[in-house]
């Protein structure tokens with residue numbers, strides 16, 4: 156198995172509020188889960204609470220979840236005056252200025268802040284691999300499209316950039332890391348959750364038909380990332396070490412892998428009191444590919460499609476380029492990579508789509 160290059164410091168979404176503008180599909184994923192959030196709130200005994208705490212783990216700039224948080228607060232307020240804490244958590248390198256701008260109403264998005272009394276936002280730079288709030292205070296833990304980022308990369312993949320294309324021992328290493336991290340996330344939340352509290356999670360995954368992000372029948376998006384970097388490698392534009400460093404520290408669990416800790420009554424997760432109340436997979440169509448079906452302008456499609464991809468993987472790819480290269484050279488190389496990709500989509504648009512494939516789960520702390 157090959158060696159490992161550094162990884163997690165490079166996981167950053169596009170900053171300056173660009174993340175939410177470029178990722179309308181991620182908002183659609185959250186909107187689809189909002190009934191699960193209101194259902195979870197309805198199942199709780201709000202009257203007995205002195206305060207209600209919810210978290211949004213892996214919130215990025217907070218724009219995609221604004222409507223969900225607004226709906227959650229309104230649902231609580233419909234039957235209770237309990238003070239509400241909304242804890243936005245992400246990694247330390249997240250753009251917290253953009254997050255503050257979103258929540259405090261300094262962007263085109265309409266904030267929930269000020270619509271109800273006693274609803275307070277908090278920002279935390281604590282990873283979901285650590286405890287974000289104190290023991291037993293969390294009533295609703297929410298996370299969308301974030302928990303596929305591993306706590307560490309178990310190895311570099313020798314011939315692909317993502318675990319979906321890995322084989323043999325390299326694939327097994329990612330599967331083991333995925334299982335270990337999923338358990339760690341759940342056990343950490345089990346400590347945070349109040350009795351009767353719920354987690355509502357939308358995690359990227361592999362569905363029952365083997366589909367995953369960008370692989371729903373057309374061109375496999377991850378294969379295309381890889382083919383393009385391999386072309387750069389073959390042309391001598393990047394080195395072998397740089398190529399290997401581009402391995403994304405991600406793993407997409409299958410439904411079976413997500414469900415496994417709950418099926419075993421003796422597992423640490425079951426023993427910690429967590430129960431899987433609901434699990435389902437959903438595909439949310441790529442909004443840019445959908446728009447293309449009606450406007451038919453391939454240049455417009457390519458211009459809009461590539462930024463949504465860049466918003467989440469550019470930091471990893473750019474971070475793998477050697478620091479021996481001057482910054483300007485690295486910037487040009489990255490522009491060249493995404494420019495090549497954009498030209499491919501413009502010239503042959505059919506089959507390109509970043510359809511989202513998620514596993515939606517509601518988990519209860521007994």
Ligand SMILES: C[S@@+](CC[C@H](N)C(=O)[O-])C[C@H]1O[C@@H](n2cnc3c(N)ncnc32)[C@H](O)[C@@H]1O
Nearest residue numbers: 181213214215219245246282283299300301304
């Ligand atoms: C694709 S964005 C999703 C943002 C938002 N939740 C949404 O659905 O639109 C993934 C987010 O997860 C964050 N993230 C990755 N690893 C994390 C970790 N260990 N702890 C907290 N956040 C993490 C990234 O920084 C990024 O903001």
